[in-house]
Amino acid sequence: xxxxxxxxxxxxxxxxxxxxxxxxxxxxxxxxxxxxxxxxxxxxxxxxxxxxxxxxxxxxxxxxxxxxxxxxxxxxxxxxxxxxxxxxxxxxxxxxxxxxxxxxxxxxxxxxxxxxxxxxxxxxxxxxxxxxxxxxxxxxxxxxxxxxxxxxxxxxxxxxxxxxxxxxxxxxxxxxxxxxxxxxxxxxxxxxxxxxxxxxxxxxxxxxxxxxxxx
Amino acid sequence: xxxxxxxxxxxxxxxxxxxxxxxxxxxxxxxxxxxxxxxxxxxxxxxxxxxxxxxxxxxxxxxxxxxxxxxxxxxxxxxxxxxxxxxxxxxxxxxxxxxxxxxxxxxxxxxxxxxxxxxxxxxxxxxxxxxxxxxxxxxxxxxxxxxxxxxxxxxxxxxxxxxxxxxxx
Numbered sequence: 483x484x485x486x487x488x489x490x491x492x493x494x495x496x497x498x499x500x501x502x503x504x505x506x507x508x509x510x511x512x513x514x515x516x517x518x519x520x521x522x523x524x525x526x527x528x529x530x531x532x533x534x535x536x537x538x539x540x541x542x543x544x545x546x547x548x549x550x551x552x553x554x555x556x557x558x559x560x561x562x563x564x565x566x567x568x569x570x571x572x573x574x575x576x577x578x579x580x581x582x583x584x585x586x587x588x589x590x591x592x593x594x595x596x597x598x599x600x601x602x603x604x605x606x607x608x609x610x611x612x613x614x615x616x617x618x619x620x621x622x623x624x625x626x627x628x629x630x631x632x633x634x635x636x637x638x639x640x641x642x643x644x645x646x647x648x649x650x651x652x653x654x655x656x657x658x659x660x661x662x663x664x665x666x667x668x669x670x671x672x673x674x675x676x677x678x679x680x681x682x683x684x685x686x687x688x689x690x691x692x693x694x695x696x697x
Numbered sequence: 698x699x700x701x702x703x704x705x706x707x708x709x710x711x712x713x714x715x716x717x718x719x720x721x722x723x724x725x726x727x728x729x730x731x732x733x734x735x736x737x738x739x740x741x742x743x744x745x746x747x748x749x750x751x752x753x754x755x756x757x758x759x760x761x762x763x764x765x766x767x768x769x770x771x772x773x774x775x776x777x778x779x780x781x782x783x784x785x786x787x788x789x790x791x792x793x794x795x796x797x798x799x800x801x802x803x804x805x806x807x808x809x810x811x812x813x814x815x816x817x818x819x820x821x822x823x824x825x826x827x828x829x830x831x832x833x834x835x836x837x838x839x840x841x842x843x844x845x846x847x848x849x850x851x852x853x854x855x856x857x858x859x860x861x862x863x864x865x866x
Contacts (some may be wrong), residue, residue, distance in 0.1 A: 535832045659741055659828075671748055674820075675755055679762050682824040 516643060520650040524658060525685070526692045527552065531655050545655045548647065719747060720821060721768050724792055727821075727843045735836045742825040746818045754810040754818060761799030761806045763822030767791055770816030773807050788813070800826060800844060 527548055534544035595603055655660065662681070669677040722728050722736050722743065731739065743770075754765060757777050765772075770788040771777055786808055789795055795810060801824050812818075830837030 521770060532828060532832045536834055539833075541832075559844075659825075663741075663744060671746065671752055671754075674746065675759060675762055678822060679760065682762070 512643070516647055516650065519647050520654055522692060523647070523651045524654045525689050526696060527651070527655060528658060529689060529693070541656060545652055549652055549655075553648070714745070715740075718768065719742065721766060721792065721819065725766055725794055726847055727764070727794065727797065727840055729843055730839055731836065735833075735839070737832060738836055739821075739829070739840070740823065742829060744820040744822070748812040748816045748818060748822055750812055752812050752813055753813060753817075755796065755806050757807070757809040758805045761796055762803075762824070763826075764794055764797040764800055764811065764821055766794040766819040766821070768817040768819050770812060770814040770818075772816060773811050773813050773819070775810050797844060797847065798809060799823065799847075832854065 529640060530548045531541070531544050535541045538547075595606055598606070652697055662685075666674075666678060666681065718740055719733075719736060723731075723733075728736060728739060747752075748770075754772060755761060757775075767789045769791060772793075772795070773785050774789065774795055776784040776786060784825045787795075789810075796806070798804075799806070800821075803823075813842060826837060826840060829840070
């Protein structure tokens with residue numbers, strides 16, 4: 483009877499937790515994604531940090547070296563990608579002859595207008611001079627500025643997430659063994675050794691799998 | 698009434714117990730010759746567990762992952778057969794350790810360990826030793842060396858007993 487009551491109590495707690503999570507999820511989802519990413523990064527980088535710590539006898543130095551190396555490699559590839567993209571853009575714009583480009587555009591526009599019915603041709607000839615070019619340019623400039631502001635805020639948010647991920651990864655790498663110990667301490671005595679074995683095996687397999695995928 | 702879950706969860710919050718753990722570890726042959734800083738490093742990997750009277754620490758034939766040190770209380774190492782009859786092989790008290798063979802091999806436990814009083818137990822496990830060997834090779838090597846010495850000592854004792862039995866015949 484007592485056991486059944488405990489089971490019911492646990493079930494109630496689980497349902498309560500699910501309900502609370504359902505309501506607060508939209509507010510914490512970003513944080514959860516960051517934490518998941520941090521955990522994955524930690525799992526990938528841990529073997530390298532442990533190995534380097536054995537060589538230089540300082541965990542924090544090992545973490546800094548590994549994280550900086552990863553950032554430098556990522557940055558190098560990003561710069562390489564951007565440079566190649568800009569080279570391609572420059573090459574593409576060089577290949578376009580401005581005169582041929584203008585002539586082609588003009589011939590397309592005049593050809594299109596000629597193909598239109600007479601009443602539409604007349605409409606375009608009357609309306610085109612009435613279009614307020616300066617207003618159009620001002621509207622366009624406004625929209626470009628607002629888009630740029632939006633882009634800036636998105637870049638800011640992305641940078642914030644990026645730095646948070648890096649900082650949390652460094653902290654988790656430093657405190658990894660204490661963190662794992664705390665998790666293991668939650669295991670009940672009955673399942674302690676089995677749970678411990680399971681955690682170690684999962685940790686090893688996930689690390690190997692992610693490392694392999696990364697390679 | 699102490700609850701093992703809460704006891705295990707908040708064990709690290711108790712500072713005097715931290716000191717006691719350090720003192721216990723210093724007196725364990727596996728950690729002999731380790732300096733205080735090195736013992737502190739080992740302590741980071743040690744799991745403090747609380748077991749109630751008559752609770753199993755591990756079952757016979759269960760796959761073991763490491764050794765245990767009795768910090769407080771008493772533990773019986775016992776053989777159990779299919780008829781549920783139990784033969785107590787040894788009684789472990791404060792400062793004694795057991796299950797150290799599983800650090801070297803991954804064979805199932807040859808006997809069960811059961812708490813005969815409320816116990817505070819320290820656990821030291823093979824994967825943690827492996828990670829220590831990788832991160833702090835000097836400390837890891839010292840522990841492995843001590844473990845080898847203990848096993849050699851036991852082998853010598855077994856050999857002496859065997860010889861005594863042979864001489865009696």
